[in-house]
Amino acid sequence: MPIDAKQPYDEQNIFARILRGEIPSKTVMESEHSLAFHDINPLAPIHVLVIPRGPYVSWDDFTAKASDAEIADFVRTVGEVARQTGADAQGYRILSNSGKRSGQEVAHLHVHVFGGAPLGPMLAR
Numbered sequence: 001m002p003i004d005a006k007q008p009y010d011e012q013n014i015f016a017r018i019l020r021g022e023i024p025s026k027t028v029m030e031s032e033h034s035l036a037f038h039d040i041n042p043l044a045p046i047h048v049l050v051i052p053r054g055p056y057v058s059w060d061d062f063t064a065k066a067s068d069a070e071i072a073d074f075v076r077t078v079g080e081v082a083r084q085t086g087a088d089a090q091g092y093r094i095l096s097n098s099g100k101r102s103g104q105e106v107a108h109l110h111v112h113v114f115g116g117a118p119l120g121p122m123l124a125r
């Protein structure tokens with residue numbers, strides 16, 4: 001069920017639980033304000049999720065409320081993930097679903113990093 005990007009932050013969402021170490025994930029890299037881990041259901045040979053450590057529901061929420069330090073760290077981590085995984089060698093895609101119409105399922109901001117193969121058209125028609 002897609003979530004509302006404007007809803008209050010839910011401390012029990014699955015990525016909050018990953019951040020607290022309550023459920024396992026396969027870490028790609030960590031930084032002061034961000035965590036990157038492999039998607040449990042990869043849609044490309046490289047499919048990594050990058051999340052801020054702070055309690056932000058969506059891109060909208062994050063860019064309205066996060067500090068410059070958190071935003072800079074997050075954007076740099078996305079780039080570093082692309083380099084560390086080798087996704088940058090032949091091209092990659094970053095994507096963040098925000099709210100109901102996008103199909104966002106997990107109510108904690110995440111950027112998908114896809115790579116490792118041709119990725120097809122930007123959107124299904």
Ligand code: 5GP
Pocket residue numbers: 014025026037038039040041042096097103104105106
């Ligand atoms: P969204 O549709 O919200 O943009 O993407 C949510 C992503 O989270 C999906 O690609 C889904 O496979 C991934 N996901 C959901 N639950 C888990 C989990 O427990 N662990 C990991 N690593 N990924 C998850």
